[in-house]
Amino acid sequence: MVAVVVEHLSSVDDVAGSAWDGVADPRELFQSRAWLRALERSGDAPVTYLIARQRGDPRILAALPLHEVPPSRGDYLYWPELHFQDLLARSRGGRLGLLAGSCAGFGAGLILDRTLPAPARTAVLRALRQAADAVAAERGLPYTCFLFLGPSAWRDLAPVTGAGDAVRLAGVALTELELPGEDFGDYLATLPRNTRTSVRRETGTFARECESLIVPLSEALATVAPMIVNVRAKHGMAYGEATVTRRLAAYAAALGDESAMALLCRVRGRTVGAAVLCRWHDRLHVTDFGRLDDQAPDPFVYFNAVIYEPVRHAYAAGLSSVVTGAGAELGKARRGAAIHPLLHLAWTADAGQPIDTAPADQRAHHWRTLRGAHPGYFHPTWDELL
Template identity: 70%
Template sequence: MTVKRVASLGDISEHAWNDVADPRDMFQSHAWLRALEQSGDAPVTYLIARRPGDPRVLGALPLYDSLPSRGDYLSWPELHFRDLLAAGSRGGRLGLLAGSCAGFSTRLIVDRTLPSPTRTAVLRALREAAGAVAAERGLPYTFFLFLDAAAWRDLAPLTADGDHHRLASVAQTELELPGAGFDDYLATLPRNTRTSARREAGVFAKDCSTETVPLREAIPAVAPMIVNVRAKHGMAYSVDVVTRRLSAYASALGDGAATALLCRVEGRVVGTGVMCRWHDRLYVTDFGRLDDGAPDPFVYFNAAIYEPIKHAYAAGLSTVVTGAGAELGKARRGSAVLPLVHLAWAAADGGDRQLGAAQAEDRETYWRKLRSTHPTYFPAVWDELL
């Protein structure tokens, strides 16, 4: 096979790309990646694997420049591999970011109809091509962030002596919707949680009014609130960065599928949840709120969980992807907790495999303890990683 470098998805037909992308994964879609590219969020190169003379795409890999000035957890891998950064980087840069840079689970863009050995060969060719790009730019690593378990399973046979991997500090949470409405969802919760959820939704409904509007119209109002929440959790974002990302959602999905839930108390917008619909899944991509002492009648649980669940039921969707972070709060409200893995591919073998081993073991210990304390929240897929 051959691997070609392409500067823009505008040079790849939407049909050819989406034929190989997972149709259930919004972040693999031609629409999302093209919108992200056009937003200027980060310089990108696409690697495209094909058989010679055959236009069909066998596999693909977006490669984004990692920009240290950004400092955010989506697009700066060094935040997840500080040990590698301390060991010696190139002007604050360790490498390229491969695959998704969305903060949701990263899956591989590879033709699933191919036999397993052929898929492995495609991924190996993409790995080697990514390593060549990194080496040309004087960078020692190519990173995958937030790999889901299936992607890690596919990539694990390709890892080499100089590679590093570790569980992410956050996990993906997803809720498969039971029944046909919000009451059916509540009925699946344990009694104590169900009582709390009813109270949280009731207080919110009494004190808050809500409005769902096209995300495009709401970006100037909601971007500062999202930045505020992320800053509280130590994530260095600017309003411009968040605005570009929200604009990419709006551009990729359109007004009907990229929406913002506005939560008002006494007429003022005090919180927001960003919802993106893709096929039968609803992604809750962002939460924001004011930080000025405004009343908080359970705005987070409603804007990030309950109201999106109601929205998904009304739209006939099957799944609400509640995202990474705050795992226990989401799990108590019905979401499954799914593991994510960070991987640093060395551009050349011979790196120190022991570097960062203690940090990786600490992360495994953290998740192991959490799972032993709350076993019902963690499905069996964790077994292979713990």
């Protein structure tokens, strides 16, 4: 059995670069030192990093950033209370707990040494759980929450999750489009005939009526942020421009101008929509979409901004896939993306207390119904969850 010790560090820079890079997944943007440094500089730093090691060994076995996400910060999508409203009766002052792992993106895995055998991984995660429970308790919070977990993370966390914890499928799912062949024509060729017809119409109308331009995100913050605020407000999330701008600036700081980009869609010289593109290793992430809220002409701006133009850019850059984000899952799947499950998990400090499973059952029924109607759209990882 691994003898695990857990340290509390205040900055990712307190960890040697080689040690962090040796355990973080190189394909995960939100596990990278660059991203965490950018968060720290933006004022959204984790309250602590839990670092698990074997006693006497400097190598990192696992790491778990813990974030404080109060409503005053305005980042409602990553507010645990939004996703576990049924647990609020047990909250203290309306707060449920700290946010563990990532406070951005969807489908993130754990920062965990993959060479460890399963029993050792479980021992390491159990030690991290105990440390996270202690940090939450110090702040008077009854839970430690993970949001938008991918299936691989859930497989690792399941052995240290038990009675009194809450786990449920998220109300949105991650979509990702693996790029076939070498160019946009190869992508089109993989789609069903009726979908190809629709895509040609949507891209043709967009090309006639709209101009697209990719610029460094750092140069477009003032243009893009208000548009993202408009879209989120329509979905019931009252984000402020300062909150969105701070997050976009973190992308720009972490990735630089070559990899953090804004795709601007212009009609007669006026920007009517925009998408945020973040390149990391061999994937292009479409992290956000925004548009004007003034009934401006819409030459199929949404699907061109979040799918077709990013796909063209990814082919030109030699990338392998476009992560098209969460939401509008069926529309994206119809255009070639696969739907991947996301989960929320709340660890409780009171392991003997039962919870109401109705919210989890309702989410499972929702996704089971959609999958039954469109089985080809859903990634096989749903098999283990439904």
